[in-house]
Amino acid sequence: MTQAIQIIGGGLAGCEAAWQAAEQGATVELYEMKPHRYSPAHESELLGELVCSNSFRSNAGDSAVGLLKEEMRRLNSLVMRVAQATAVPAGSALAVDRLCFATALTQVIEKHPRITVIREEVTELPTSTAPVILATGPLTSPGMTTSLLQLTGTAHLAFYDAIAPIVSADSLDNAIIYRKSRWDEATPGDYLNCPLDADQYARFIDLLSSAETVPLKSFEDPKYFEGCLPIEVMCERGRDTLRFGPMKPVGLAHPQTGKEPYAVVQLRAENCEGTAYNLVGFQTKLTYAEQKRVFRTIPGLEQAEFVRLGSIHRNTFICAPALLDASLQMKKQPGLFLAGQLSGVEGYVESAAMGLLAGINAARWLSGKEMAVPPVGTALGALIRHLTESDPQHFQPSNVNFGLFPSLTQRLRKRNRGEYRAALALQLLAEWQVGLG
Incomplete structure (x- = not known):
């Protein structure tokens, strides 16, 4: 050779x-x-x-x-x-x-x-x-x-992938957020969970539905990959779409109370030190200002500091x-x-x-x-x-x-x-x- x-x-x-x-x-x-x-x-x-x-x-x-x-x-x-x-x-x-x-x-x-x-x-x-x-x-x-x-x-051909935000761990409200992996009863779990009741979920959906997104250029044709849809696109498909998708509460009953929330936003560790967390399934094309406004209504994220905000990018194939x-x-x-x-x-x-x-x-x-x-x-x-x-x-x-x-x-x-x-x-x-x- x-x-x-x-x-x-x-x-x-x-x-x-x-x-x-x-x-x-x-x-x-x-x-x-x-x-x-x-x-x-x-x-x-x-x-x-x-x-x-x-x-x-x-x-x-x-x-x-x-x-x-x-x-x-x-x-x-x-x-x-x-x-x-x-x-x-x-x-x-x-x-x-x-x-x-x-x-x-x-x-x-x-x-x-x-x-x-x-x-x-x-x-x-x-x-x-x-x-x-x-x-x-x-x-x-x-x-x-x-x-x-x-x-x-x-x-x-081209479609567009959206990137999920990352938040700083020390800005999370641990009095609200609890640690649990889906269906895992034996260990504390690797995921952090932000629980929402029905009213909180309804408010979140209302805000998300009306939030401003980054506009595509006139020559861009959005062909989203179904496995990585922006949350606002999922939201457009129905008020309960997110609750049966990335915000699904099944298997995430609170470890102390045993109560299953109406919806959940899960956070996954971004680094070994656990200083930053990714919002699981929350890829988005909302504007930066809207991401902060909407996502800070999620219980436990009211004071969230965003290490990285979501964005949209082209995928060529x-x-x-x-x-x-x-x-x-x-x-x-x-x-x-x-x-x-x-x-x-x-x-x-x-x-x-x-x-x-x-x-x-x-x-x-x-x-x-x-x-x-x-x-x-x-x-x-x-x-x-x-x-x-x-x-x-x-x-x-x-x-x-x-x-x-x-x-x-x-x-x-x-x-x-x-x-x-x-x-x-x-x-x-x-x-x-x-x-x-």
Whole structure:
């Protein structure tokens, strides 16, 4: 492998791809435009900066995303290793201290003997004979987007992700807020809960319904990802939508009184010290002033100090079924791989997973080996199938979920299906790994 694999973008997918390719013996050049240029959502020079939630979601082995994490661990995922090392308490979820996570990831990548980090912006697709991995993320720059469009010959799709606010822990009213994880009776729990009665909930909904939002530009068409809807958009769907969504009180009875509130706002730790908390599911495009006014009506947040306010950002992705093959290569340009959210997946874990596969395949392409395509019965394979076999006319990004997997031929009780799928997937993955060579 005398040529260097060029990777554009130092986010989760780019870092994972660089690590995987380098561990396969390839030389890697990782291009990152920060600190010379920042996207609207980024502010740190570090690689792997998390700009939305600090959660990698469920760790449960019988959940689709928990299974995906385990598959990645078995394939030597750097992102999973660093996430585990920088984890903060989050119940059954894997959440990280975002600063510690990005710092550790940056250090590992910069110290790897076969990876060179080049701090400059790349605005056009390289014309290299060596493999290129494009992992520029949801906020791909205009120059690179134009270059990509020239190659694909088709308009890209876009929707908008909204970011949740973060509040300072010492500004919370602990006389009102109580600690409890949903359904967890044995331990105090990892989540803080702000309880609302019916009148408080009604007032909150009234304020939210009339609050001012940041207007979209005339050329912007909001195509929100259903798994990350702004709370004000959910509120528009009905007064009880939030109470059956992120403000669901089920399983969160007060540990002292045993009373279940009418609605709940949950807070999740943002760092190891527990000095900052994220409003779970409260991604929003309200103006900054309105966020402070509306969210401070939530019981326990009356004096809240906002470490970060919510915002909205664009997510750019390609129509993967029309453009990608199962190795994540562009059909029109072999040797050009796409990874991360740009490839058409949604979520931190899924983005890193596509980086993992792109990195492995770029190294295999360089050494003349057959491309590595995981079995469809695995979480990795299910995502690849979604990207390559969905209807191009109706394609939308997706988190990993068991609905993407092949149908089960066995009749099982609902509660046993996840465990069965996970066991089958890990068996398929092990057999596939043996055959990779």
